[in-house]
Structure formats: C-alpha cells, structure tokens
Amino acid sequence: MTTPTPEQWMARALTLARRGRYTTHPNPRVGCVLVKAQRRVGEGFHARAGEPHAEILALREAGEAARGATAYVTLEPCAHQGRTGPCARALVDAGVARVVAAMQDPNPRVAGQGFAILREAGIEVACGVLEAEARALNPGFILRMSEGRPHVRLKMAMSLDGRTAMRSGESQWITGPQARSAVQRLRAQSSAVMTGVESIIFDNSRLTVRADQLGLEDAETIAERQPLRVVVDSRLRLPEAAACLREPGRTLVATCSEDAERRERLEAVGAEVLVLPAGEGGRVDLAALLRHLAAAEEVNEVLLETGATLAGAMLDAELVDELQLFMAPTLLGGEARPLFQLPGLERMAQQRPLEILDIRAIGKDWRITARPKAA
Numbered sequence: 001m002t003t004p005t006p007e008q009w010m011a012r013a014l015t016l017a018r019r020g021r022y023t024t025h026p027n028p029r030v031g032c033v034l035v036k037a038q039r040r041v042g043e044g045f046h047a048r049a050g051e052p053h054a055e056i057l058a059l060r061e062a063g064e065a066a067r068g069a070t071a072y073v074t075l076e077p078c079a080h081q082g083r084t085g086p087c088a089r090a091l092v093d094a095g096v097a098r099v100v101a102a103m104q105d106p107n108p109r110v111a112g113q114g115f116a117i118l119r120e121a122g123i124e125v126a127c128g129v130l131e132a133e134a135r136a137l138n139p140g141f142i143l144r145m146s147e148g149r150p151h152v153r154l155k156m157a158m159s160l161d162g163r164t165a166m167r168s169g170e171s172q173w174i175t176g177p178q179a180r181s182a183v184q185r186l187r188a189q190s191s192a193v194m195t196g197v198e199s200i201i202f203d204n205s206r207l208t209v210r211a212d213q214l215g216l217e218d219a220e221t222i223a224e225r226q227p228l229r230v231v232v233d234s235r236l237r238l239p240e241a242a243a244c245l246r247e248p249g250r251t252l253v254a255t256c257s258e259d260a261e262r263r264e265r266l267e268a269v270g271a272e273v274l275v276l277p278a279g280e281g282g283r284v285d286l287a288a289l290l291r292h293l294a295a296a297e298e299v300n301e302v303l304l305e306t307g308a309t310l311a312g313a314m315l316d317a318e319l320v321d322e323l324q325l326f327m328a329p330t331l332l333g334g335e336a337r338p339l340f341q342l343p344g345l346e347r348m349a350q351q352r353p354l355e356i357l358d359i360r361a362i363g364k365d366w367r368i369t370a371r372p373k374a375a
C-alpha cells in the first residue's frame with residue numbers, strides 16, 4: 001500500500017467540507033482530517049453556524065489519538081472566540097504536532113492569527129495545499145471578508161438560439177426538470193436570490209427552495225433555510241399580491257423610490273423595504289446594494305435569476321462573477337427575448353468576452369459555466 005500524500009488527505013478534508021455546502025451560511029464550508037501514522041484517526045466538517053467547527057469534531061472523534069497527529073484543514077483554524085471557541089487553541093491543547101491548511105482565513109478576526117497561535121505553541125504549520133480547490137469552495141465568504149461584497153452567480157435558462165422568454169414574457173419551461181433541479185440546488189447553496197421586479201411581474205416566481213425538487217437526501221433540512229429574496233425595484237412596482245411575499249423567509253425590496261405610501265403597503269404584506277441612493281439613470285445603485293447585502297446581511301453568495309435588463313446592468317457594472325447558462329435544445333425565434341440588454345454595443349471591439357470554465361449535460365439540456373473575461 002502506498003502512503004497517501006498531503007494532497008490526498010486534503011482532498012478528503014475538502015470532500016467533508018462540501019457536505020456543508022447548503023447549510024453553513026454565513027460561515028464558510030470547512031473540513032478537517034486528523035492523521036497519525038498514515039491512518040485517519042478523526043474527521044469532521046462544519047455544518048451550521050453556531051455548531052462546532054470542523055476541527056473540534058475531528059478532535060472529538062480522535063480523542064487521545066490526536067496527540068502527535070497531523071491536522072489537515074481546508075481553512076486556517078480560527079483564533080477568535082465567536083459562536084464557538086478558538087480552534088487553534090483546541091488543536092494546541094489536544095497535542096497535535098502538525099497543521100496543514102489549504103488557505104489562510106480571510107476573516108480579519110483570524111487572518112494569520114490562528115497560524116500564529118499554533119506556531120507559538122511549537123506546532124509545525126504549512127499552508128497552501130490544494131489552495132485553489134479550497135478557495136473555489138467558499139468564493140462568497142472570501143469576497144465578503146476581503147472586499148466587502150458577495151460572489152454573484154448569474155443563472156439563465158435559454159434556448160439554443162439564446163432566447164430566454166417569448167416576447168410576451170412567457171418562459172415556462174425552457175429547460176427540463178433536471179436543469180430546474182440543479183437551479184434549486186444553486187438557490188439552496190446561496191445566501192440570497194436576487195431578481196428584478198419585471199421578472200416577478202411576468203413569472204410571479206416564488207424564488208424559494210423546494211425540498212421535493214432538490215434531488216438531495218437531506219432536502220427537508222436544507223429547505224428549512226430559505227435564501228433571502230432580494231427584489232430590485234427602483235420605483236416600487238412590486239405587486240402586493242406577489243407570490244414571493246407569501247413564502248417562508250424574508251423578501252427585501254431594494255428601491256430608490258421615496259413613495260411612502262407604496263412602501264407602507266408593501267411592508268404591510270411582509271416585505272422589507274431598503275431605500276438606497278439612486279445610481280445611474282435613477283435606478284438602484286447595484287454596487288451599493290451588494291455592499292449592503294455583504295455588510296448587513298452577511299450574504300456570501302448571490303444567485304441572480306432575472307431578465308435581460310437587470311442581467312445586462314449587472315454585467316455592465318462588472319458585478320457578475322460567474323455565469324451559469326442552461327441551454328435547452330429548442331428554438332424560440334427572433335421575436336423572443338434575448339439574454340442581455342447591453343445598450344451601446346455596436347462594434348466588435350466592444351464585445352464582452354467570456355471564459356468558459358465547464359460545459360456538461362444536465363438531462364436533455366447543457367450547462368455552461370463561464371466568467372466574464374477582464375478586457
């Protein structure tokens with residue numbers, strides 16, 4: 001038997017961390033494996049804010065075997081007393097000999113201090129094993145901590161001719177049940193789902209996570225947390241009868257309208273209204289909205305599910321980090337609605353290049369994962 005490499009142990013820790021994909025918000029997904037004499041003696045992952053961190057669960061499982069062991073963790077062990085105690089201290093107390101981390105914790109309350117505690121106690125520390133994979137697991141947490149904004153993932157369903165709805169706005173359904181189930185999982189892993197008021201007016205979408213559509217074993221538990229619904233509604237046109245206002249969870253209406261009467265009527269049916277300064281064209285300042293979501297709501301990942309106008313505005317403002325385009329084998333024709341309104345694009349020199357990261361079949365549809373390419 002060959003001895004596993006540090007990368008293999010870290011890969012195991014990452015697999016564990018991924019089990020927290022749908023539940024750790026607003027905390028990062030973290031996994032930990034304790035190894036002694038080439039054997040795994042304990043492991044754990046962070047499941048929920050307020051519950052024990054990955055290291056604590058791994059230490060509990062290992063018991064006395066933790067003494068002299070190596071801890072593989074996907075994030076620097078914490079140094080702060082938050083909802084739970086400092087993990088760096090717990091690793092020291094348990095007598096762990098080495099700590100191998102994938103990345104430093106970008107949280108300013110930790111940021112290197114966890115490593116410092118370990119080193120001061122004579123523990124050997126290494127960082128950077130499978131770092132890219134660890135970063136990919138928590139893109140929103142990292143951006144929120146380092147730049148004060150969430151990660152924005154734009155999801156769109158389109159036909160092979162790049163259309164998202166008929167001219168009337170009718171759009172149900174372009175993609176098949178498996179693709180829609182994949183979208184449900186994207187919602188479930190996000191802190192917030194964001195849309196434009198026009199999309200609500202046309203589709204009356206609920207923007208919720210539905211347990212029966214997730215296609216996951218622990219669907220019921222996952223659907224207990226509904227992502228914050230964010231409706232961009234510059235002029236407060238959201239109908240009081242909108243279905244999303246009657247769903248469990250919160251709906252935040254972001255506006256720059258000062259119409260107090262409309263505001264009261266929406267608040268009376270459960271909406272929370274956030275008045276922001278107007279940005280370009282008298283519309284909601286989208287960058288300010290995202291900063292608010294990160295700072296006030298601890299939003300890590302935003303799923304943007306919307307029509308061509310808001311999608312185009314977000315792309316124009318360079319606020320989209322990732323695109324997930326679900327392409328169905330169907331044609332909607334030239335009268336139908338396009339993916340993006342990008343006014344002002346006239347010459348090839350102005351085109352918006354994307355980098356495609358992945359393409360795969362989802363049922364009868366295709367999922368294209370891409371990101372805007374820096375010009």
Ligand code: AOF
Binds near residue numbers: 049051053082
């Ligand atoms: C770790 N191991 O498994 C996680 C860490 O409020 P708390 O106490 O849950 O702390 C949350 C912060 O702890 C979070 O912002 C991040 O910096 C770190 N997450 N750290 O040592 C873990 N989930």
Ligand code: ZN
Binds near residue numbers: 055077078085087088
């Ligand atoms: Zn911790």
